[in-house]
Amino acid sequence: MLNDSEIDRDAGQLAAYRTSDTLSDILDKYSTLIQEYRRLKSDYEEERDAREKYKQVAKSQERNPFVLVLVDGDGYVFNEDLIGRGPDAGSTAAQVLNDAVRQSLRKKGLEHCQVMVRIYANVAGLSKALNKAGGSVGAEKRSLAPFIASFNRSYGLTELVDAGELKENADFKLRALLNLYAENGQCKHIYFAACHDVGYISDLTPHMGNTNRFTLVDAHCIRFQKEFTKLGMAVEHFPGVFRNSPLDLATSYTRGSNGVIPPEAPRGPQGGSPPTPSPSSTTAPAAAPRKKIVCQTFPLGKCKFGAQCRYSHGDDPRKAGTTATPTHNPSHSVSSSSTSWRDTARLDSAAALAAIKKLPSKKSLPEGHVAVNKNGFRLDPYVQPSTNEAVNRLNTRTRRVRVCNNFHLNGQCPAGDHCEYDHSPLEDDLKAALETLARSTPCGRRGACRDAKCTKGHICQLLDCKSRGGHGFCKIPFSSHSEDMTLAQYVPAIRSRVSPTTNNTSAEGSSIYEDEELDDEGEAHTPSGITLAGED
CATH class of the missing domain: 3.40.50 (Rossmann fold)
Structure with a gap:
């Protein structure tokens, strides 16, 4: 048995051990507190700097309001x-x-x-x-x-x-x-x-x-x-600042009842007199007198002839027949057809589609005839818009070899087996894409063309065409966009002398076109490429 001195010694050792163990725990906690303090101090300094920057930004925003x-x-x-x-x-x-x-x-x-x-x-x-x-x-x-x-x-x-x-x-x-x-x-x-x-x-x-x-x-x-x-x-x-009445040019740039700009008589080369109709097309209605035909470039500010222009710029804007419709403000009313002079030149896609769908179908065209409107202007058959997938497939195929327009669109090729272009079969959707592509290149004879085998474009069928206020690139002459697309009659075709290579097209550009085109100013130029809708 232990004596009292040994018991006291052991008790002292136990007390000392307990004291030593508590001190270690305290030191650990103190070290943790120091780390947390340093983190909080860093966060505080960042917040303080951000606050100062915010004050500076707020102060700068109040400067020069x-x-x-x-x-x-x-x-x-x-x-x-x-x-x-x-x-x-x-x-x-x-x-x-x-x-x-x-x-x-x-x-x-x-x-x-x-x-x-x-x-x-x-x-x-x-x-x-x-x-x-x-x-x-x-x-x-x-x-x-x-x-x-x-x-x-x-x-x-x-x-x-x-x-x-x-x-x-x-x-x-x-x-x-x-x-x-x-x-x-x-x-x-x-x-x-x-x-x-x-x-x-x-x-x-x-x-x-x-x-x-x-x-x-x-x-x-x-x-x-x-x-x-x-x-x-x-x-x-803002009283007294802006006009008291709309700036209306309805008389010089009006639309027909179907929302389409009234047609302009077809012009011959160099913007001169209308082309002489063929004997077979003399039954078409005669073109209106020149001064009664509306100038299509004046409303866009592009007519460079001014008062000397052979076409009408509108005799009296005040005589424009409009019906006043009240706005939300009863103190004044404006014409519902003239929100601004610029907006009158815009055609919505629904009206454009309705006009384009008036074109005759390809199946309705009699053999050896072409369709014309009341002005004797050549109309193309309606072409169903192609899908992007079909266009991409056609692009892929024509990178290897160009396809023959005459063979695929007309069913025969004057060059026969000697044609340098591809005659291998095309799927129906690719034929539609090819026809859309071919019709996007303007015919140099414009509306006077009477070649039933001509695969070029005489009128525009692009809904998003820039000449109708859209964004799509279009090479068809501007004046052709104003033609009435309503079929008037079919007239016998006149076969033109066209070389075997004339009507062949690549999906990435034009091929060898031998006849020249005329731009809206009557100047000749040759096509440099073709762009489909969504490709510009």
């Missing part, structure tokens, strides 16, 4: 009294617009903001339209240039920009600026003046109901589309 005024100048046209005020007319117009915006800003408490104005317009087309509407500008192609120069030098942030003659250029620029500044901190408010075009709805929808940041601008010269009222944004007028 501005409001943006976006205007589609093709629809929102300045008041005629402002445009016709001589060399300083542009400065006056800029001042009137700036004053109207300033007055609106005072109501919003944003009078301290600078005003940035961006107006985009087709200057050539707008100049022509204004000249015909009342002569407030000259007849030159860009007679608005002095007005624009005066406008642009009036204020540092005020610009009226020529967007070019393509229909969608102004839309493209306005959308880009709208998307850029919609979330910009320095831009405190946006005045949007393009409410005649529903194409902008998708760009404004993400900001629906944001009245603190967006204001829509209405004007008497446009038809305010009701879709914009559903956005829940404020709508304002």
Whole structure:
């Protein structure tokens, strides 16, 4: 048995061991606390730096605040009294617009903001339209240039920009600026003046109901589309800034009852007199007098002949027969057929499809005859649109060897077994793609062609054609797009002298075409390639 001294010694050792074990645990916990402290300190420093950066960014956004005024100048046209005020007319117009915006800003408490104005317009087309509407500008192609120069030098942030003659250029620029500044901190408010075009709805929808940041601008010269009222944004007028009536060129660029531009009589080489009809086609209705035929290039601002043009530019725009339809604002009404001079040149795809489907079918064509309209203009048979898959397969096949148009589309080839092009069988969908491709290359004889075996195009069957306001590349002459596609009669064909290699096509370009084509200015050129819909 242990004596008392041994027991005391063992008890002391146990106490010492317990003390030593507790100290180790405390040291471990202390080390963990130090690590957590260092992590929290690092997070705090990052948060502090981010806070400082945020303060700097917020401070910079409060520096040089501005409001943006976006205007589609093709629809929102300045008041005629402002445009016709001589060399300083542009400065006056800029001042009137700036004053109207300033007055609106005072109501919003944003009078301290600078005003940035961006107006985009087709200057050539707008100049022509204004000249015909009342002569407030000259007849030159860009007679608005002095007005624009005066406008642009009036204020540092005020610009009226020529967007070019393509229909969608102004839309493209306005959308880009709208998307850029919609979330910009320095831009405190946006005045949007393009409410005649529903194409902008998708760009404004993400900001629906944001009245603190967006204001829509209405004007008497446009038809305010009701879709914009559903956005829940404020709508304002700028009195005295824009025209009190639409800039309407309906008399010089009208559509028929079916939505198609009225036909123009076919022209011969060099844009001269209509081609002399063959004896077999003399029963076709006679072409209208030259001055009653509407010029197809004037509404696009491309007519270089001005008052000397042999075709009509419209005698009196004020006589345009339109029916007034009220907008959401009862204080004014505008023509439902003239939202803007630019939009009258657009054909929707449904109307284009309805017009194209009036073409005769290939099966209905009598042997040895061609179809013509009431003007005696050659009509092609309707071609069913090809699928992208068929076009790709045709492309793959023609990379090896070109196929023969005469053999596959007409059933026979003058060269027979000596033809250098492929006569091997084609599937039906590839034949349709080949015919679409062949018809996309214009015939040099245009509507005067009477060759039943001609596989080239005489009218356009492309729904998205750029000449109808779309985006698809088209080589068919512009004047041919205005022809009536309604069948009038079948006339006996006249066989032309065509070489065996004339009507052979590659899916990636034109082959050896021997006859020349005529462009819209009457100048000859040879085709350099063919593009299908969706390939441009």
